[in-house]
Amino acid sequence: MKKLILFLSLILLLSSCSVKSVDDYYNEKSSGKLTAVISVNCKTAVKYKNSKRKNADILNSYKVNFNKGDTVFTALKNACKDNKIQFEYTGSGDSLYIEGIDYLYEFDCGEHSGWEYRVNGKFPSVGCNAYKLNNGDKIEWLYTCDLGADIGNRYKGE
Amino acid sequence: MNSFKNIHPAVSFFCFFFIIFIIIFSFNPIYLIIGYLGAFLFSLTILDKKAVFKSLIFQLIIFALITVTNPLFSHNGATILFFINDNRITLEALIYGAVLGFTVTGVIIWFKCFNMVFDSERLIYLFGKIFPSLALVISMTLRFIPGFIRSFRQINTASKINGSYRLGMKRFLNSFSAVITDSMESAIITSDSMKARGYGLKGRTFYHRFKFNLRDLVYLLIFISAFIICVLFKTEFEFYPNFTLNSINVIGIISFAVLSFLPFIIELKEGVKWKYSISKI
Numbered sequence: 001m002k003k004l005i006l007f008l009s010l011i012l013l014l015s016s017c018s019v020k021s022v023d024d025y026y027n028e029k030s031s032g033k034l035t036a037v038i039s040v041n042c043k044t045a046v047k048y049k050n051s052k053r054k055n056a057d058i059l060n061s062y063k064v065n066f067n068k069g070d071t072v073f074t075a076l077k078n079a080c081k082d083n084k085i086q087f088e089y090t091g092s093g094d095s096l097y098i099e100g101i102d103y104l105y106e107f108d109c110g111e112h113s114g115w116e117y118r119v120n121g122k123f124p125s126v127g128c129n130a131y132k133l134n135n136g137d138k139i140e141w142l143y144t145c146d147l148g149a150d151i152g153n154r155y156k157g158e
Numbered sequence: 159m160n161s162f163k164n165i166h167p168a169v170s171f172f173c174f175f176f177i178i179f180i181i182i183f184s185f186n187p188i189y190l191i192i193g194y195l196g197a198f199l200f201s202l203t204i205l206d207k208k209a210v211f212k213s214l215i216f217q218l219i220i221f222a223l224i225t226v227t228n229p230l231f232s233h234n235g236a237t238i239l240f241f242i243n244d245n246r247i248t249l250e251a252l253i254y255g256a257v258l259g260f261t262v263t264g265v266i267i268w269f270k271c272f273n274m275v276f277d278s279e280r281l282i283y284l285f286g287k288i289f290p291s292l293a294l295v296i297s298m299t300l301r302f303i304p305g306f307i308r309s310f311r312q313i314n315t316a317s318k319i320n321g322s323y324r325l326g327m328k329r330f331l332n333s334f335s336a337v338i339t340d341s342m343e344s345a346i347i348t349s350d351s352m353k354a355r356g357y358g359l360k361g362r363t364f365y366h367r368f369k370f371n372l373r374d375l376v377y378l379l380i381f382i383s384a385f386i387i388c389v390l391f392k393t394e395f396e397f398y399p400n401f402t403l404n405s406i407n408v409i410g411i412i413s414f415a416v417l418s419f420l421p422f423i424i425e426l427k428e429g430v431k432w433k434y435s436i437s438k439i
Contacts, residue, residue, distance in 0.1 A: 020241040077244065086246065088233040103234065103399040
């Protein structure tokens with residue numbers, strides 16, 4: 001009985017995972033009726049001392065498709081998939097957090113570094129999976145080395 | 159025949175300390191492989207082979223577990239193997255996990271050797287004067303687990319023989335609580351008797367049979383210089399996004415090899431000498 005429960009839960013766990021090969025994953029194009037423009041930029045990391053990064057524009061005004069009700073995270077995921085860009089996140093739901101994009105991670109450029117985003121020129125103070133997108137929104141993912149001060153979003157504290 | 163034990167405790171303690179320090183903090187596959195090999199050969203000479211291979215299986219399981227787990231949680235790395243739920247599983251994360259696993263198994267096997275060489279007499283000799291209560295606690299803790307298992311076996315067998323018809327888990331818990339009571343009682347007795355004999359009082363000396371001679375000094379100098387060379391001449395790796403060798407330093411690698419193989423060589427030399435002198439008789 002114990003073994004059966006263990007076996008069934010293992011099967012359940014495995015069936016909830018979808019395993020895809022590299023080609024399969026990148027061949028599916030993201031779909032959606034609405035579009036947004038997304039850019040990913042890390043010029044602060046290029047300027048950072050001893051930085052090996054030369055290319056500041058990871059994504060430059062890419063038109064990404066999304067569906068109604070999708071969030072900034074979905075747009076980033078679709079854009080990264082279309083352009084074969086690496087990214088890593090942690091958590092889920094409203095508290096989802098982007099750790100790194102294109103091998104550039106938080107804390108790579110000092111202890112105050114990480115990714116922030118702005119939509120239509122404003123930095124929303126919610127997680128990227130809590131911000132619902134509208135058609136034609138302009139999303140920018142910016143890398144900061146100083147808690148947002150170097151990209152125009154100074155951290156004011158609690 | 160246990161010649162590494164004949165070395166002065168302070169010297170062999172430094173040897174273990176340096177090796178385990180480098181294994182934990184270097185995060186370097188070359189050092190880890192050398193360190194593991196040294197420990198494996200050393201443990202073959204001082205432990206019995208059955209115990210070594212038994213612990214090898216345990217270490218393999220831990221190693222495999224860590225190696226497989228890391229890529230599931232870390233998605234950094236350029237060489238993609240496949241995707242699980244939109245997350246890439248990469249070769250670099252797998253290598254990183256393997257290095258992590260090797261660190262853990264290396265520390266386990268070196269601590270096994272450390273335990274074999276360092277009995278409570280040595281520990282109390284080394285730390286008894288500086289931290290009397292800490293040394294006692296450490297030596298009691300090291301002794302605790304084997305003693306606990308032994309007395310559990312005794313009590314469990316006794317309750318079986320006495321006709322305890324309680325089954326499986328119930329008898330286990332019964333014996334377990336008896337062993338806990340027993341070990342607490344013996345801890346109180348030990349501390350009382352230590353106190354009665356004046357342990358940790360000022361001016362009290364220990365009997366010991368360790369002498370610091372020229373050979374110990376030579377070994378100590380070798381260990382310290384090898385450690386310093388290791389720290390200065392680093393071999394550096396970068397794991398993400400591509401696994402690359404940043405700088406390789408043969409001097410550092412050789413000195414770490416000296417450091418981690420010396421216990422085995424000392425042990426082997428003594429063994430050969432022993433066999434040779436037996437054959438002469």
